[in-house]
Amino acid sequence: MVLFFSTSGSKVKKIGIVGAGVAGLQVARSLKERGFDCVLFDKAPDVxxxxxxNYTGFGIQVQRKLFEFPDFPASYGDYASGPEIQEYIKSFAIKHDILSKTRLNTTVEKIARRPDGERGWELTVKTPTGNQEKHTFDYTVICQGMYSTTPNRIHYENEGQFAGKILHSSEYLSPSISEGKKVxxxxxxxxxxxxAMNAGEVGNRSTLLFRNAHWGTPRLIAGLIPVRFVFASRFGQALVSWYKGAWPSQGAAIKIAHQILSPVISGAFRVVEAIFAFQFNHKGKWKPSMDFVKDFYGYAQIHCPTFTNMVSAGKVQTVQGEIQRFTQDGVILKDGSKLEADVVVLGTGFLKKYAFFDAAMVKQLGVEEDGLYLYRHILPSHVPDMAFVGAESASLSNITTFAIQSEWLARLLNGELKQPEPSVMADEINKIKEWKRSWMPFTTSRAGIILAHWIHYHDELLKDMKIPHRRKGTNYLAEVFAPYEPSDYRDVLTTSVKSA
Incomplete structure (x- = not known):
């Protein structure tokens, strides 16, 4: 067993996992297969x-072939609903006997260094009965998602005067909230x-109030080509790399190509933008200010055509502006105009919080305004015995990325990989930070953005594990032009493992 930042001579045996979503479950699966003793904690009543x-009508933005466990095929169709995804995730947990290792309805309130001076962490948790317990672990893995920790509940002037309801999108749990209402x-x-679409179907009036327009990515480009055939292939990734720059660990050839081909590829993406603008009526107030690729790396979203159709049919109105204050029967915008409302829903996202760490630990982790930059999007460079899986990374196929991250971490803890020195990890972190900040728009989650560079990121992890990174075998055309899918990485998870 390899030792990490430890001079005590102890080995990693017991591991605490915070979060029992698709990341935490896959971490537990990979660690269990190597004989580690894992305990998962989740504040929810189920995995x-x-x-x-989540909110009424939520579901995945991508086709099934981009959202399934690599070695556990899904049976639902494309663009599945949230409840279908939940049932599938639960069946994965049952198959791998992870539920027996999971403490549900249990909130992690504090993570701190062990008070006895030994390596590892002490987790203070609140149990379902309201009692407080303390658990010690040699290692802790944070698996809370990037976009689901703390609702970004914005407050406005005179909210108390409003006679209707104000709620965050995460609280919009039933269409009855909008029935017969001005929303x-x-x-x-x-x-x-x-x-807004749900309210347009059941409400009296639905208005989408937006500050800035963002590009919608169609499920079918020009109504013909599934989006994954472009942005989930090596060729599509190359186009983005030639335009905006290659993933820092990529070779010199693709970086030189970026210098030479960027102007040409820029023109090609203008054509793409024209197609998307036609499909989603991106004009006037609904025309994004950023180019498509830059906007995608800040506000990625794949749309079905229903929204555009509902806007055209008058079922959903779009208004550009910001709320200044509330009145009894609506809101006044900063330009002085008024929108009548019975219900106001704040689709304002989530804030990334590290509430279970004290201020000193947050500083040691290196949390910045645009997120937490990590080595391989997994390890903090100067905090030993801790990793983040799924917590600081967003790709075109999150479920696949979390699977590979989990396997990488399990092999690291099992001594199959060598962890670099902190200074080496810090240098790599600075490279990825400088690259992202050179062209990606500022968001509070920029540190974790991978998106269309997901294949290159996976290549990086597979090379660390000494696993072939080209996953299409000898079919070289498929390697370049066919979309990558979770199943391409199946054997990464099904190879025999060496117990800890």
Whole structure:
């Protein structure tokens, strides 16, 4: 067993996992297979993370072939609903006997260094009965998602005068909230658009109030080509790399290509933008200010055509502006105009919180305004015995990325990989930070953004594990042009393992 930052001579045996969503479950699966003793903690009454419960009408943005466990095929169709995804996740947990290792209805309140001076962490948790318990672990893995920790509940002037309801999108749990009502939905992300569509079907009036327009990515480009055939292939990834720059660990050839081909690829993406603008009526107030690729890396969303059709049919109104204050029967915008409302839904996203760490630990982790930058999007460079899986990474196929991260971490803890020195990890972190900040828009989650560079990121992890990173065998055309799918990484998880 390899030792990490430890001079005590102890080995990692017992591991605490915070979160029982698709990341935490896959971490537990990979660690259990190597004989580690794992305990998962989740404040919810069931596994599944954000898929257990969310706003009415939520579901995946991508086709099934981009959202399934690599070695556990899903039976649902494309663009499945949240409840379908939850049932699938639960069946994965049952198959791998993870439920027996999971403490549900249990909130992790504090994570601190062990008081006895030994390596590892002490987790203070609140049990279902309200009691407080303390558990010690040699290692802790944080698996809380990027977009589901703390609702970003914005407050406005004179909210108390409003006679209707004000709620965050995460509280929009039934269509009955909108039935017969005038509904204003604040935001322009996926949750805001989904809720505006639901309100447009059952309400008296539905208005989407947005500050900035963002590009919608169609499920079928030009109504013909599934989006995964472009952005989930090596060729599509190459186009993005030639345009905006290659993942830092990629070779010199693709970086030189970026310098030479960027102007040409820029023109090609203008054509793409024209197609998307036609499909989603991106004009006037609904025309994004950023180019498509840059906007995608800040506010990625894949739309179905229903929203555009509902806007055209008058079922959903779109208004650009910001709320200044509330009145008894609506809101006044900063330009002085008024929107009548019975219900206001804030589709304003989530805040990334590290509430179970004290201020000193947050500083040691290196949390910045645009997120937490980690080595391989997994390890903090100067905090030993801790990892983050799924907590600081967002790709085109999160469920696949979390599977590979889990396997990488399990092999690291099992001594099959060598962990670099803190200074080496810090240098790599600085490279990825400089690259992202050079072109990605500022968001509070920029540190974890991978998106269309997901294949190159997976290549990086597979090379660390000395596993072939080209997953299409000898079919070189497929390797370049066919979309990558979770099943391409199946053997990464099914190879024989060496117990800890």
């Amino acid at each position: 599944g993370g954000l898929w257990r419960e 204003v939905v604040v935001g322009s992300g996926k949750s805001a658009i989904d809720i």
